[in-house]
Amino acid sequence: MGEHTLDVTDGLVTDLYVGGKLVPASDGGRFDVVDPATGDVVASVADGTVQDAVAAVDAAAEAAASWAATSPRERAETLRRAFEIMTGRAESLARLITLENGKALADARGEVAYAAEFFRWYSEEAVRGTGSLVTAPGGANKILVVQQPVGICVLVTPWNFPAAMATRKIAPALAAGCTVVLKPASDTPLTALAMAAILDDAGVPPGVVNILPARRSGAVVSAMLHDPRVRKLSFTGSTEVGRVLLREAADQVINSSMELGGNAPFLVFADADLDAAVEGAMVAKMRNAGEACTAANRFYVEAPVAGEFGRRLAERMGSLSVGPGLDENHQVGPLVNEESAAKVDELVRAAVGDGARAVVGGSRPDRVGFYFEPTVLVDVRPGSAILSEEIFGPVAPIVTFETEDEAVRLANDTEFGLVSYVYTTDLARGLRVSEALESGMVGLNRGLVSDPAAPFGGTKQSGIGREGGHDGMLDYLESKYIAVQW
Template sequence: MELSLNNLGKGLYINGIWRAASDGKAFDVINPATEEVLATIADGSVEDGLDAVAAAHAAGPAWAATPPRQRSEILRRAFELMIANKEALARLITQESGKALSEARGEVVYAAEFLRWFSEEAVRILGDMSTSPSGDKHIMVIRQPIGVAVFVTPWNFPAAMATRKIGPALAAGCTVVLKPAKETPLTALAMASIFEQAGVPPGVVNILTTRRTAKAIEAMLNDLRVRKFSFTGSTEIGRVLLAQAAQTVVKCSMELGGNAPFIVFADADIEVAVAAAMVAKMRNGGESCTAANRFYVEKPVAEEFTRRFVDAMAKTRMGNGLDENMQLGSMVNASTRNKIAELVDDAVAHGARLCTGGKIPAGKGYFYPATVLADVANDAGILKEEVFGPVAPIATFESEAEVIALANDTEMGLVSFVCTRDLAKALRVAEKLDSGMVGINRGIVADPAAPFGGWKQSGVGREGAHDGLLEYLESKYIAVTW
């Protein structure tokens, strides 16, 4: 079946069945580029969330006992279905998130790759065997699925954040409940259809769409059948959820906020640096936790880098993401757009120079243009907060030690970017940066085969790579003598 908005399930997906919310409530999904209603879908209750947990728990033993090769082949079929439905999925993502269609197509391919990667990892759940130092026994270690996993995903990558969690969970033999963002639930419902077509048994993947997120998540975290929780979102909400998960000692993975520095040294290839900066800043319209948030440029090249970067940003075409000619779509909602505008206005009021953009356009849709601010003071508020939009504030530095101190002066530590022709310098600086990932002379680091995650208050655990699979496995030590 080819996916489309018209044939998409509009209810909760629990135990392989599409159904309305238990109390009949529903909510509208809005197209942020037009402010029109896309669809009306079920607004799940606490009871619905617990029903989803019950379905996942009941399906758990059979799925855990399913041979790894069989789980692998199901994930591979899901990958193939995503690719076959790439255009329909991309249009759906654009309609509910506002992002440019080219960005949405890229997301579908990226999201699908997690299913292909973990289809291959499913058959690599390895154990260990050794002899104890005393020689009195053998030490056998096996790895088993942790159990029911609950996921909360954000609106900025509605497909990729789902597959990055569901892929390893299913590969490990876990069953899941996914609570997608209220702004972008339709992509999750499309994914439910894809998993169903791929052969995932009823109850293994459950989708809870709801605006009553806090109560539903609290109830599920307090349910002793839930043994794993993974959240992607803000650090503020992550702290609250970690505290709730602690009550039942649920194992957590948290991919939280970022405040990524983008460092341009004087010896950098400026053309390469500008190209990397455009990707690091403008991928997904800047609505990404890995987006470059603070630009630090060494003084000798600050003027040239700024001029060339401003020229590139000013040429960015903004409009309805469904228009093939647009490179920048709308922000996801009014509050996100308004926060961006407030940060820019505050920076200008405190002395920053507006080089391009900076004004909310008239008309429908939550649009904000590509914006560059120069002469930003190193203690400016816009350098302390995650902008989460197409805004690039530029500050300058004079030494390697100074810029490392500036880059590390944050509670976040997700990703950093470094541009220089000197590989030794790049690696030396990379080692000193307090972040879980570093991009050198490039503006994107994410890859399903690499461990994605941050230091400090940017998160706990890793997604992707073999590390991502291990998040859903428990080690069991068996002492044996023969």
């Protein structure tokens, strides 16, 4: 265990975490973290510099050989302890997430439970790294394949799931024997820094995990990607930023995993169980107030049931209470910042200007904070911008369709391909449509797909690689082939 034991319950961690120690930014710089419910400053956090980024890579490099040589069982036990510690601190972590992210407390509690599961899953996977030994087809030699840690990893995470996106990367990297530098989103650095306390108390050696908040994200990440000791980049965020990072990673030919934007279609066929479809829609759309890459973004409903589905969904969404997430009477908290709320407002206004009608919601409430009302739009024009952009807010635009082929065509008419949702009681149709949809994941009669034991990722411009499941650890391993004969 590191010599500086940290505990999130003792107060906020607000400095950089490098080499097992809390340190200020090299130039003394700090930036404010704001509560989205009020606009008030929650804390001031150290603002990492390029010099700090190099120091973090130095720390990761110093710890790399010994951590890679640690037995799989020891790595597994360390991750298991992290799971138990995180579970024990679940309530304080959930409140911290709500404080800096804004999401409703129930959503934050769900995120903490989900995030902790990555530590538990990869504690089990750590001892299951496999190689292979086969005889070459020609019989002249044996083909021995071993798997080794890819090396120092730079992990860049978003603000919408500040705990889960951190553990989904840290856990498989540590299980594989890699050391890491985590650069969290500057809107939500406090949750990531709270991980320092958990990992330190779990016995992760100094330098194995380093956490580097920074407003100067571009310069800091670029410096690490141009350090020849860094061999892996894992990024979750927008496709726009992902393209930039892929160009940066190309200079050193860095192994890159990308979990990028989404534009998830939610298909409801006329034979669907509408009660189940509405329940699934509430989960797929309203988890984290729609601020999720897996959020249902476009609702395509077969014409005979479109009116009834829209009515039921509007009734459910209109019943939700909007307000500060720390108040358990509210199911919908604020969006993360003013820019996000303004973008959602602009998309809704443009859709209404194109002829759409808000059955419920449709505007920002007159109150302090970055809120937007849960909104259902009907009569949405197929070419509306709200169908082509990731909304990242509590808005459900509904479009009708007539045939299965039309539904699939509309669903696939996007550059993204992360997740799709399908509701039908016809199993053959459900599986047929699931195969035809161009997405890395499909929720068939289910509004939630995320699971630490499943491979999470997309096709097209929604990403490269998979996180979670056995596949998630493979992203942090390299296969080495040894030709041998005896």
